[in-house]
Amino acid sequence: MNKRLILLLLLTFLAPVQAAQAARLIIIANPSVVNPPTLSLKDVAAIYLLRVTIWPDGSRIVPVNREVGSTERTDFTAMVLHQDFESLAAYWNEMHFQGKLPPVVQESEPAMLAFVRSVPGAIGYISENTPAIGVTVLAHVP
Amino acid sequence: MRSRLGGQNWLLAAFTVPIVFGVAAPNAQAQDSYQLGHGYDVGPFNFAGYSDVTANLPDEGRQSVSLDDLSLFVSGHITPWLNPFTEAELTDLDFVHSGLTQGGKGGGSLVLERLYNDADLGGGFTFRLGKMLAPVGEWNEIHAAPLVLSTVRPAVTYQNFSEYLTGATLLYSDASGSIPDIDLYWQPEREFSERPTSITFDEYREVEGAHVKIPLSLLDQLGFSVQRSRDTLGVVQTLAGVDFQYKIDRVTFQGEWTYSDLSGQTSKLARRREWGGYLSVSYALDDRWSLYGWYENFEKRSTTSSADDLLFGVAFRPDPAIVFKLEYLQNIGGTPVNPTGLFASWSVLF
Numbered sequence: 001m002n003k004r005l006i007l008l009l010l011l012t013f014l015a016p017v018q019a020a021q022a023a024r025l026i027i028i029a030n031p032s033v034v035n036p037p038t039l040s041l042k043d044v045a046a047i048y049l050l051r052v053t054i055w056p057d058g059s060r061i062v063p064v065n066r067e068v069g070s071t072e073r074t075d076f077t078a079m080v081l082h083q084d085f086e087s088l089a090a091y092w093n094e095m096h097f098q099g100k101l102p103p104v105v106q107e108s109e110p111a112m113l114a115f116v117r118s119v120p121g122a123i124g125y126i127s128e129n130t131p132a133i134g135v136t137v138l139a140h141v142p
Numbered sequence: 143m144r145s146r147l148g149g150q151n152w153l154l155a156a157f158t159v160p161i162v163f164g165v166a167a168p169n170a171q172a173q174d175s176y177q178l179g180h181g182y183d184v185g186p187f188n189f190a191g192y193s194d195v196t197a198n199l200p201d202e203g204r205q206s207v208s209l210d211d212l213s214l215f216v217s218g219h220i221t222p223w224l225n226p227f228t229e230a231e232l233t234d235l236d237f238v239h240s241g242l243t244q245g246g247k248g249g250g251s252l253v254l255e256r257l258y259n260d261a262d263l264g265g266g267f268t269f270r271l272g273k274m275l276a277p278v279g280e281w282n283e284i285h286a287a288p289l290v291l292s293t294v295r296p297a298v299t300y301q302n303f304s305e306y307l308t309g310a311t312l313l314y315s316d317a318s319g320s321i322p323d324i325d326l327y328w329q330p331e332r333e334f335s336e337r338p339t340s341i342t343f344d345e346y347r348e349v350e351g352a353h354v355k356i357p358l359s360l361l362d363q364l365g366f367s368v369q370r371s372r373d374t375l376g377v378v379q380t381l382a383g384v385d386f387q388y389k390i391d392r393v394t395f396q397g398e399w400t401y402s403d404l405s406g407q408t409s410k411l412a413r414r415r416e417w418g419g420y421l422s423v424s425y426a427l428d429d430r431w432s433l434y435g436w437y438e439n440f441e442k443r444s445t446t447s448s449a450d451d452l453l454f455g456v457a458f459r460p461d462p463a464i465v466f467k468l469e470y471l472q473n474i475g476g477t478p479v480n481p482t483g484l485f486a487s488w489s490v491l492f
Contacts, residue, residue, distance in 0.1 A: 042318060046317045046318060046319075049319075051316070051318070051319060053219075053262070054262055058222050060222075086429055087361055089179075089462035089463075090361060091360050092180070093179050093289055093463060094284045094289055094361075096179065096180060096181065096190060096491075097215075097289060097491075098283065098284070099215075099217045099225070099227040099260065101180070101181075101183075101188055102177075102179075102180050104183070105177050105180075
C-alpha cells in the first residue's frame with residue numbers, strides 16, 4: 001500500500017467526521033425567555049422568517065443572524081430555513097418595508113453569544129463546539 | 143401634513159444626493175450590527191428608508207431627472223399592543239427637466255405615507271389602526287423602488303383603486319404559512335393627510351375590502367383582492383383582483399389582474415367598467431444582473447380605448463438593497479397610460 005492510498009483512505013474516513021462537526025449548531029436564547037418552549041426547527045424557521053415575533057410570555061423576539069459567508073450562517077440557512085441567500089435577502093427587505101424587523105447581524109461567535117446573553121428576547125445560534133455559557137439552549141441542529 | 147416645495151431644489155439635491163446614491167452606505171456597513179437595507183436600531187425603534195432617483199425620457203412630453211422618492215420610515219416594537227409605524231417621504235422633486243412645470247408636477251411634495259399602530263392579539267391576529275397601504279395586489283404593499291421589478295409601474299398596480307386607507311384592518315398570519323394570510327379592512331371616511339392631486343388619480347372615501355394571500359414558497363404567492371369604495375365625485379367602485387408570483391429556477395413570473403364595476407355618479411366617465419392586467423417575466427443572468435419585461439393591457443374609466451404597453455429592461459443589483467434599472471416602454475395600441483420612452487432609476491434601501 002503506497003502513501004497516496006493511505007492518505008486517500010484517511011481522507012475518506014475523516015471527511016464525514018469533519019463535515020458533521022461543522023454542521024452541528026445549537027439554538028440559544030436570552031435567559032429572560034421564561035419557561036422556554038420546546039422549539040422544533042420549523043418553529044425556529046417561523047421566527048427567522050418573521051411569522052412569529054412574540055414569545056409566549058408576550059416579550060418581543062429578537063432573532064440574530066451571523067454574517068453572510070460564515071459557516072454557521074450557511075449551515076443554519078440550509079438546515080433550518082431551507083432557502084437561498086438571494087431569496088432571503090429579498091424577503092427580509094420586503095418584510096422590513098412592511099414594518100417587521102429582519103434578524104440582527106453579529107459578525108463572530110463571541111459577538112453572537114454576547115448579544116444573545118445581554119439582549120432580552122434574543123434568539124441565535126452557535127456552533128456546538130462553543131460553550132453555551134449564560135444563555136438558554138432551546139434546540140439542536142440537526 | 144404635506145407641503146409644496148419652492149425653488150430650492152438644488153439645495154435639496156445637494157443635501158439628498160449623498161443619501162440617495164448610497165454614499166454613506168460603506169461607513170454604515172462597517173458598524174457592528176448595521177446591514178444595508180435593515181435600518182438602524184435605537185432602543186425599541188428602527189429608522190430606515192429608501193431613495194429613488196429616476197431619469198424619465200419619454201418620446202413626447204416632459205423629460206426629467208428627478209428624486210422620485212426619499213422615504214424615511216420608523217417602526218417601534220414596545221409592547222405586543224404598541225407597535226407604531228410611520229413613513230413620510232419627499233416625492234416628485236425634479237433636479238432638471240425640460241419644458242414648463244405643469245400642475246405642480248416636479249415641484250416636490252412632502253407626504254405622509256403611513257401612520258399606524260399594530261396590536262398583536264395573539265394566535266396570529268393583528269389589529270392595525272391608522273393610515274396604511276391598501277392590500278390590493280402585492281405591488282402596492284411593497285411599492286418601494288428597490289423592491290419592485292421595474293421603474294415604470296404597471297397602471298393596474300395603482301391607478302384603479304384606493305392605494306391608501308385610513309381606518310382599521312384585521313390581519314391574520316399563520317406561523318407556518320400553511321393557512322392563507324387574510325386582511326380585512328375598513329375606512330369610514332376620507333383618507334387622512336391626502337396626497338396632493340398632482341401625484342394622485344382619484345381620491346377615495348368609504349373604502350372596505352379584503353385580501354387573501356396563499357403563500358406558495360418564501361416569495362411565491364397567489365393573492366385575491368376585493369375592494370368596494372366611493373370616490374369624492376360619487377363614483378361607487380367594486381373591484382375584484384388576482385395577483386401572483388412564481389419562480390422556476392432563474393425565471394420569475396409576476397402578474398396582476400383587476401376588474402371594477404363602476405356605478406353612482408358615472409355620467410362623466412367614458413365607461414362603467416374598468417379592468418386591466420399585466421404579466422411580467424424576469425430572468426436572472428447571475429446574482430447581480432437580470433433581464434425583465436412586462437406586457438399590460440389597461441382599460442381606463444376615462445378613455446374609450448384600452449392601452450397596450452410593452453416594456454423591456456435590464457437590472458443591476460450590486461447589493462440586495464441597491465438596484466439600477468434601465469428600461470424602454472413601448473405603447474403598442476390604444477390611449478397611452480404610461481408614455482413610450484426610455485426610463486432609468488437608481489434606488490437604495492437603507
